[in-house]
Amino acid sequence: MQGTKADLMRGLWYVAAPGTALKPGKMLAKTLLNEPVLICRKSDGGVFALRDACPHRGIPLRYGSFDGTTVQCCYHGWRFGEGGGCTEIPSLAPGQRMDISKINTGDYPCVERQGVIWIFFGERGETPSGPPPAFPHFDKAPDAFVSMPFDCSADHAAFGLMDPTHAAFVHTSWWFKKDAATLKAKEKHFAPSELGWSMVRHQVPGRNIAYRPLGRKVETQISYMLPGLRIEEIAGETHQVVSVTAITPLTESTTEVIQLIWWSLPWMRPFKPLLRHLARVFIDQDRAVVQKQKEGLEHNPRLMLIPDADTQAKWWMRMKDEWVAHRRDDREFRNPIRETVLRWRS
Ligand code: FES
Ligand SMILES: [Fe+2]
Incomplete structure (x- = not known):
């Protein structure tokens, strides 16, 4: 690691x-x-x-x-x-x-x-073999974005991005807070997808009122993709929301986190400043924790990745290794992820 x-x-x-x-x-x-x-x-x-x-x-x-x-x-x-x-x-x-x-x-x-x-x-003189990835649902510019520099490597930014169990301890604003004392058992189904993996598309519980404005039968899917994209889509019968987090390395040890959001709900427009503010507070909580982590990493400690909470972090490193290997050996990229269920409490 x-x-x-x-x-x-x-x-x-x-x-x-x-x-x-x-x-x-x-x-x-x-x-x-x-x-x-x-x-x-x-x-x-x-x-x-x-x-x-x-x-x-x-x-x-x-x-x-x-x-x-x-x-x-x-x-x-x-x-x-x-x-x-x-x-x-x-x-x-x-x-x-x-x-x-x-x-x-x-x-x-x-x-x-x-x-x-x-x-x-690319390497010197290399040209792309295709266009950049397309995000689902929207053919317009993002309705809102927030970007922030993180004083950590892209790997640690990626680990934070795909870490399902830090929220109760890091994202402690009243409007988001989950009580660390009442963590719930979660079980999520994952499958390989293009240059990464996805938490398989599933319907959100009908009783959750937060999803009502999107219409009936609201489905969600979260995908992770090289070189550092988290793509979340939430789509109901009438409306959709797409949230993309991109982590772009500035150097080997600093990273920019760019949060992009698209929505099809016209009445959300007046809430844009509030949404941007909340997104900024949320991402800043992630930024602040990796800033503290940096103090520890300076001493080069041994680090751990535990099942299943950190399994996606392990997948991230495997995806990266495979990306480097397939280019070095000049062969097809073989997605190393297998379909599986991961369990944790969050
Ligand atoms: S034109 Fe002389 S340094 Fe750029
Ligand atoms: Fe976070």
């Missing part, structure tokens, strides 16, 4: 940012998977991503300016467009010959889908 650092997986699409975080003509600079990335939204709305380092003298391009088409470096004014190619070197005198088309910052495959900006991180 990992200490404070996690191995970073290549050959996958990562959630880079919610689309609404980037307005036309603006740039967003981030470190993602240890790499300096500059995401740009063109005046026409399209997005592209460059390596955020000028090939002339290495200064980050984010200190320059963006005119909606090209980024101009702040040092000597070289310009770079979508694809990373150099389009102008202001210092070139008339008649001076230089093939500037050979100069490139390096770029990343970058697409926006369902209002989410994805970036593909």
